[in-house]
Amino acid sequence: MARWLTLAACQTGPVQRASTRAHTVARLVALLEQAASAGAELAVFPELALTTFFPRWVLQPAEIDALYEAEMPGPVTQPLYDAARRLGIGFAIGFAERVMVDGKVRRFNSMELVGPDGQRSGRYRKMHVPGSTEPEAGTTVHLERRYFEPGDLGFPVFDYGGTRIGLALCNDRRWPETYRMLCLAGAEVVLIGYNTPQMLSEAPALAHLRMFHNHLPMQAGAYQNTLWIAAAAKAGLEDGQALIGGSCIVAPTGEIAAQALSLDDEVVVHRADLDLIAACQAVNFDFARYRRPNDYGLIVERAGPPAAFTSP
Template sequence: MSRIVTVGAAQLGPIQRAHSRTDVVRRLIDLMRRARAMGCDLVAFPELGLTTFFPRWWMEDQAEVDAFFEREMPGPETRPLFEEAARLGIGFTIGYAELTVEDGRTRHFNTSILVDKAGRIVGKYRKIHLPGHAGHEPWRAFQHLEKRYFEVGNLGWPVSRAFGGIMGLCICNDRRWPETYRVMGMQGVEMVLLGYNTPEHHPPAPEQDHLAEFHNHLSMQAGAYQNSTWVVGVAKAGVEEGCMLIGGTAIIAPSGEIVAKALGRDDELIVAACDLDHAVSYKTTIFNFAAHRRPEAYGLITERAGVVPPPGDE
């Protein structure tokens, strides 16, 4: 028996600062319609899929920063996306900057949501592994101020039972950390949907630049294989406000194999029919956690070694 979820990974080309939410939503709807025409049950959009990647700028006016955030989802400018999804009968996932009030204070998160075929939000995740820096570093060609503009996500890595399977969400830098996949893997995740905005140039370590796309795929393929799950990684790509973002949008099987990959760095849709049952062979043999995983030994190792600081941080 097979459980097929046909997924469209909708890579976006650059979103410039001058582009309005309305402009971007039109692009998203066009990709969504193309995905539905190709038989997709679900279409995945990137991290911060409604605006340019604003953490590249140092801003001191909080109102200027907050203009990039969504106060409700859906809101007036994003509601057409939800309505079109419900009309077409297709689900989607998208990342955005979330402004919310919790515990009597205003909070800012880098967030992703999962929406079902009726246009209802059925899953939500807030980014945990925030990269970059919080202080002003004007020596950089562009800054990466996620630690300044966002709080660390406070929802953990929940999974959702939707589209006939167990679905999980993560965002960009999360993909580099094994804990991301493992926490969802321990909950039986069968498909991880993640969006990213990743610069080709890494100012603190430019010697790594030529490996940006390799490391992108390496981390997602390892996460897929080691946790017996499909991974759908979706980029915002191309030259955005003078910053080159990598592409490499890919749909990856539980075997770790890439089954579909974007060719360019513009708006592009790739599609794959993903059999969720393809994970069963791995979940019941090599990566049968109950049979082979040994968490009781991990504590002993970390107790003896502790956390080793990087050079110069002792």
């Protein structure tokens, strides 16, 4: 029997610092309704979907806690979970997580997977946390490491009605380890949320490549690991910083099957053929047949260290 899963990437326009959580949740509910009306069964929202991308600033301690979620769902976010149950559609959402562990506050850049019953199915905490803890003059370096520690859950894969789902956030999408770990754990679909600036102060000459470099690792990751990928961005001018958007759904062939065209709230939907995964594996990436993880280290050892380079 053919297997299909209709995916939706729910891009949002900017979420300004002055926006209330309730107003933002209402926007997300509207996007989820659009996705469901288009036949989507599973949607993905951006990284830090409930707030502005606050790691762009140095904040005072009194300002910080209000930007994190101590529980999901909480009183303000509950309407989104209720909408999922009412509409019969699941979703993944990125948010700033604050938890108490052994009496100590810990903070993560997290993503929650929610089923069509409105119940939590799984959680992921961002592994590849970029940026720094202090501002760096003349750069666009964000302060994610000031506000988040690296995730401690690894790359879990969750069952979603018989489909294996993995999660990732922003900088994770640029690293091949993300897709390979999820693939080896049996993922068939990866949901990604991101916030990406249009311009990097340290490399203005590369500005024209920002969208290309956004899509490139996701297309490569999908192709090399035979995965479907649905990725949702924040887009537009958010608190003075331009974000690229480019939300998309990528097939295991590496092709972009659907892509957002605006810099505002927008839903892109695609009916994903899960059987295409097996077809792509049979053509090029039959891991059981061709992959040799136990031999890779031996091959390097036999080759010996690289010869010393001598300048002519």
